[in-house]
Amino acid sequence: MFAYARSLLNSVFPKKRSLEEDQDDQSLEHQTKKLKMEETTVADTNPEAQPATVAVEPTLIYRVKVNNLPVRDVAGTKKFLTKLGYPRFKKAPEWNYAYISFNTKEEAEKAKEQLDGQKFKKDILEAEVVIATEDSYRKRFMSKASEKKQKEEEANDTRTPSEKLADQVTPLHKVPYEKQLQQKERVGIKHLSTLKRTIANLKDITEKGRKEIEWARQPGALPCPISSIIPSPEINGYRTKCEFTIGKDLDGRRTVGFLLGLYRAGITAVLEPSECLNVSTTAKRIAKAMGDYVRASEYDVYDRSTKTGVWRTLMTKTQRTGDNMVVVQMRSEDLKPEQVEAEKANLIAYWDSFKDKPEDEKIVVTTLLFQIWNGDANGITDKAPTEVLTGDGYVYEELLGCRFRISSSAFFQVNTPATELLYAKCAEWCNIDKTKKTTLLDLCCGTGTIGITMAKSVDRVVGIEMVPEAIVDAKANAERNNITNVEYFASKVEDRIDIVTNATNEEVVAILDPPRNGVHASVIRAVRESSKINKVIFISCDAKQAMANFTALCRPQSNRFKGVPFKPTKAISIDLFPHSDHSELMIEFERIELPTEDEEKMKENEKEEETTTIKIETIETTVEETIVEAKAASPVESVTEVETTVETVVETEVETQE
Numbered sequence: 001m002f003a004y005a006r007s008l009l010n011s012v013f014p015k016k017r018s019l020e021e022d023q024d025d026q027s028l029e030h031q032t033k034k035l036k037m038e039e040t041t042v043a044d045t046n047p048e049a050q051p052a053t054v055a056v057e058p059t060l061i062y063r064v065k066v067n068n069l070p071v072r073d074v075a076g077t078k079k080f081l082t083k084l085g086y087p088r089f090k091k092a093p094e095w096n097y098a099y100i101s102f103n104t105k106e107e108a109e110k111a112k113e114q115l116d117g118q119k120f121k122k123d124i125l126e127a128e129v130v131i132a133t134e135d136s137y138r139k140r141f142m143s144k145a146s147e148k149k150q151k152e153e154e155a156n157d158t159r160t161p162s163e164k165l166a167d168q169v170t171p172l173h174k175v176p177y178e179k180q181l182q183q184k185e186r187v188g189i190k191h192l193s194t195l196k197r198t199i200a201n202l203k204d205i206t207e208k209g210r211k212e213i214e215w216a217r218q219p220g221a222l223p224c225p226i227s228s229i230i231p232s233p234e235i236n237g238y239r240t241k242c243e244f245t246i247g248k249d250l251d252g253r254r255t256v257g258f259l260l261g262l263y264r265a266g267i268t269a270v271l272e273p274s275e276c277l278n279v280s281t282t283a284k285r286i287a288k289a290m291g292d293y294v295r296a297s298e299y300d301v302y303d304r305s306t307k308t309g310v311w312r313t314l315m316t317k318t319q320r321t322g323d324n325m326v327v328v329q330m331r332s333e334d335l336k337p338e339q340v341e342a343e344k345a346n347l348i349a350y351w352d353s354f355k356d357k358p359e360d361e362k363i364v365v366t367t368l369l370f371q372i373w374n375g376d377a378n379g380i381t382d383k384a385p386t387e388v389l390t391g392d393g394y395v396y397e398e399l400l401g402c403r404f405r406i407s408s409s410a411f412f413q414v415n416t417p418a419t420e421l422l423y424a425k426c427a428e429w430c431n432i433d434k435t436k437k438t439t440l441l442d443l444c445c446g447t448g449t450i451g452i453t454m455a456k457s458v459d460r461v462v463g464i465e466m467v468p469e470a471i472v473d474a475k476a477n478a479e480r481n482n483i484t485n486v487e488y489f490a491s492k493v494e495d496r497i498d499i500v501t502n503a504t505n506e507e508v509v510a511i512l513d514p515p516r517n518g519v520h521a522s523v524i525r526a527v528r529e530s531s532k533i534n535k536v537i538f539i540s541c542d543a544k545q546a547m548a549n550f551t552a553l554c555r556p557q558s559n560r561f562k563g564v565p566f567k568p569t570k571a572i573s574i575d576l577f578p579h580s581d582h583s584e585l586m587i588e589f590e591r592i593e594l595p596t597e598d599e600e601k602m603k604e605n606e607k608e609e610e611t612t613t614i615k616i617e618t619i620e621t622t623v624e625e626t627i628v629e630a631k632a633a634s635p636v637e638s639v640t641e642v643e644t645t646v647e648t649v650v651e652t653e654v655e656t657q658e
Contacts, residue, residue, distance in 0.1 A: 062108040170579035184583040185229040188573040191543040196223040209556030227572040233417040235578040256291040282318040323395035367391025436506040448474030461486040494526035513539040518546035528563030
């Protein structure tokens with residue numbers, strides 16, 4: 001459990017935790033004594049439970065606290081500690097200390113000896129070993145107030161476990177689908193409004209910069225038109241990929257399904273997905289069948305808290321073509337090699353037996369995969385190999401007339417019918433001009449789905465993806481569909497975008513379909529600096545997290561963001577995830593057209609002429625009013641003299657203005 005917590009703490013909590021100084025941990029002896037006292041109490045009051053009260057050694061966290069570090073100088077501290085061999089540590093800017101975590105007490109003691117007495121920026125460092133149980137370490141991040149609030153909420157929660165799971169997995173399951181669409185459409189509008197407001201309110205903008213974001217200062221809440229949301233053709237059972245936890249339900253029964261809440265909140269109960277609206281019928285059958293298997297197994301399910309047990313995770317990919325992939329993950333640390341081999345054989349025989357079941361129980365597993373994972377992180381991982389037990393290790397899906405091979409680790413949209421609508425709309429927006437040589441730049445291309453479905457409409461497709469395995473799939477998919485005008489590169493976008501810059505292209509259209517949290521700022525900078533890219537189609541499944549990318553595309557030129565900026569020209573939401581809060585937001589960005597020097601001069605002349613005309617009209621109006629007043633108050637002779645004098649003055653003033 002705490003390895004998972006450690007990974008969260010290293011990556012997330014330093015950004016979100018308050019910067020108050022940590023309180024010292026309770027002593028290890030006190031915590032161990034308390035644990036044993038609780039076990040003794042249970043044994044005394046319930047003799048039948050005696051076998052279950054065997055003391056379990058608590059998992060320990062070993063850290064070294066380094067004191068007397070400079071406040072705020074995180075960069076300097078990092079350089080110093082990295083040089084000593086400790087690149088990973090935790091230090092908030094306001095802290096004058098840092099924590100370094102270790103796997104063993106020996107490692108922590110050795111580090112203490114090395115760090116204690118070191119001189120850093122005129123201060124002598126003091127190091128101490130801090131040992132805590134994982135339970136106390138986790139509770140440090142829950143204040144007493146929030147803990148009390150959580151207990152009150154749990155006490156007042158009258159929902160059944162199935163209702164809790166439904167609210168967690170499909171939070172909109174009680175909302176009629178039409179209202180779900182309205183809600184998601186409003187979310188898309190809100191994100192566009194936020195983008196416009198963010199750009200309009202940028203500070204320290206030069207006069208040139210203000211011209212580049214003039215579109216954001218125009219009247220109206222939205223920066224561009226947004227079309228009506230595209231609904232999903234299927235609203236139930238649409239998910240083609242599911243990852244299930246193998247654990248125990250609220251009654252302690254071995255179960256395969258979803259965690260009933262967040263594990264970091266201390267929830268470990270697992271519920272079957274039988275009532276989850278978004279899970280396919282086939283995936284539900286597979287989960288139920290795996291549940292039957294682990295209940296009959298001589299090996300227990302994996303316990304995230306004690307890090308014991310065997311059966312860990314089940315992943316399914318159930319495609320529209322009828323192909324079904326099953327990936328079973330187990331912990332083998334306590335098993336002999338022959339026991340592992342025996343389980344592989346058992347799994348093959350077990351899943352093969354479902355081919356001949358009655359239709360309502362039938363499961364055709366076209367490929368069965370197996371993964372051994374003894375690490376702390378939960379879920380199917382790319383840090384361990386996956387072995388193919390049956391089939392070729394892939395499932396196949398058809399999309400817009402193309403056939404795609406999908407590996408266990410490859411990303412593929414989970415709602416195939418809605419994805420076809422998304423990609424069709426994307427192709428429409430690309431507005432390929434067949435009279436021009438056009439290159440489609442498929443950034444974050446994954447298995448190549450977008451580029452391959454559009455390859456016949458362009459001269460060339462260039463796909464760039466950081467995950468090498470995905471590029472292998474993309475090349476195989478291009479070959480499978482007889483697509484020859486594609487090139488794929490396993491690389492960072494910013495490292496290979498020059499392949500477009502240096503080529504002869506009349507039109508370049510870039511499509512960005514990144515992960516939920518968007519792309520690194522360097523990718524956006526590379527797109528901006530590639531002057532041949534004049535249109536970007538950005539597909540986001542979480543526009544809130546991608547807002548930084550949208551802003552970086554549109555903000556004025558600066559030392560950090562070079563290249564003429566883009567502006568949003570149209571947008572649309574596509575619902576790929578019915579019953580959930582999420583939908584895809586697709587935005588078309590076009591590079592703004594800056595006026596040439598001649599056009600700028602012409603505009604200045606027009607503005608001057610307009611100003612002169614207004615001044616002349618103002619003078620003439622004033623003269624007319626003066627003459628009228630003179631006629632009313634003076635004799636005719638005097639009026640004539642006034643008219644002559646005024647006309648002379650007017651002619652002189654007009655000549656001056658002209």
